[in-house]
Amino acid sequence: MSYKGYLVEENNGVFTSSIKNIDVPKIESNSVIIKVHYSSLNYKDALAATGAKGVVKSYPFIPGIDVAGEVIESTSSKFKIGDNVIATGYKIGMSVFGGFGEIVHLPDNWVVIMPKELDFLTSMSYGTAGLTAAACIKKITDAKCTDKLPVIVSGSSGGVGSVAIGILSKIGYEVHALTGKTSHEETLKEMGAKKILDRTQFMSDPVKALDKGIYSSAVDAVGGEILAKIISMISNHGVVSCCGNVAGPKFTTSVFPFILRGIQLCGIDSAESSIELKQELWNLLSNQWSLDLSNQTKIVDITEIEEEIDKILQGNQIGRVVIKHGE
Numbered sequence: 001m002s003y004k005g006y007l008v009e010e011n012n013g014v015f016t017s018s019i020k021n022i023d024v025p026k027i028e029s030n031s032v033i034i035k036v037h038y039s040s041l042n043y044k045d046a047l048a049a050t051g052a053k054g055v056v057k058s059y060p061f062i063p064g065i066d067v068a069g070e071v072i073e074s075t076s077s078k079f080k081i082g083d084n085v086i087a088t089g090y091k092i093g094m095s096v097f098g099g100f101g102e103i104v105h106l107p108d109n110w111v112v113i114m115p116k117e118l119d120f121l122t123s124m125s126y127g128t129a130g131l132t133a134a135a136c137i138k139k140i141t142d143a144k145c146t147d148k149l150p151v152i153v154s155g156s157s158g159g160v161g162s163v164a165i166g167i168l169s170k171i172g173y174e175v176h177a178l179t180g181k182t183s184h185e186e187t188l189k190e191m192g193a194k195k196i197l198d199r200t201q202f203m204s205d206p207v208k209a210l211d212k213g214i215y216s217s218a219v220d221a222v223g224g225e226i227l228a229k230i231i232s233m234i235s236n237h238g239v240v241s242c243c244g245n246v247a248g249p250k251f252t253t254s255v256f257p258f259i260l261r262g263i264q265l266c267g268i269d270s271a272e273s274s275i276e277l278k279q280e281l282w283n284l285l286s287n288q289w290s291l292d293l294s295n296q297t298k299i300v301d302i303t304e305i306e307e308e309i310d311k312i313l314q315g316n317q318i319g320r321v322v323i324k325h326g327e
């Protein structure tokens, strides 16, 4: 039996991709074979699909860190044939063939039962980006950061940022969206942002060791000097959840926000989070933190993914891209 997958191949350092028929693997112990109904496009998938260093171990490879589908074979005591499940992160789409194929073979401890309030499409509208946004916000709510000051979200029109805006505004925070796409002000406001901040203008003054503490907390999906500036603007006992590096991996800060304001810089690694945390975040996303993402989710066929990969790599993607497999 074979399935269709978006296979990325390398030839002398040149990466090409095409839809290929691939043999369904023989199931291992404590594992499941899942018929993937939907996957989604994350920044990491775009890196995997274009051969960026440090993401995929070896090619040929099928990317796709997100999976929503149905168990069709199981050697696990936790899952039976017919269970609807979600799997994100770990080594999926990095060293284990991922959701850009119609079938995945995964260890059972990477998989959660899809909450009954979700369906395949909705769960992948969140995907890893949504799960990461939820993990960032949990740091903020766990620390009980004040809602008397706004929260700033960077990379706000992207996958993580757009879901973060929606959840934060739903749970009562005023959200200020930092963006390079000020022409999309209305879209960001529809997502729940109260104020739109132009990235270039925001970064026009040099980063200070300590700036006015005007934000309660932050979700930062971009890193670099933008993160440094955000850190300097967080009020007492605020939290900065740091999850991305599209603006660069390095930043320069000082000890002052930490020792004079007691702020926390929290790193987020959703891929390797415990399965228990992932289950908890999926439960939040399907209940108290649930969003209607239909207006900010584009559904594409796997044959249309290349264009979307280019867009996400150029920072031009807005909201989420979901991949629908089969009929």
Ligand SMILES: NC(=O)c1ccc[n+]([C@@H]2O[C@H](COP(=O)([O-])OP(=O)(O)OC[C@H]3O[C@@H](n4cnc5c(N)ncnc54)[C@H](OP(=O)(O)O)[C@@H]3O)[C@@H](O)[C@H]2O)c1
Pocket (backbone or CB within 6 Å): 041, 042, 043, 044, 128, 129, 132, 154, 155, 156, 157, 158, 159, 160, 161, 178, 179, 180, 181, 199, 221, 222, 226, 242, 243, 244, 245, 246, 247, 268, 269, 270, 271, 312, 313, 314, 315, 316, 317, 318, 319
């Ligand atoms: N740590 C984790 O667990 C985890 C999980 C998921 C994702 N991530 C990371 O989080 C980041 C965002 O992921 P995503 O899926 O949301 O990607 P995305 O959809 O491409 O969103 C990124 C957004 O960042 C902004 N941006 C792009 N280039 C920029 C630049 N040079 N400088 C400043 N801002 C820029 C753009 O938004 P605006 O135009 O609105 O500014 C873009 O839409 C990536 O680095 C990704 O690898 C980490």
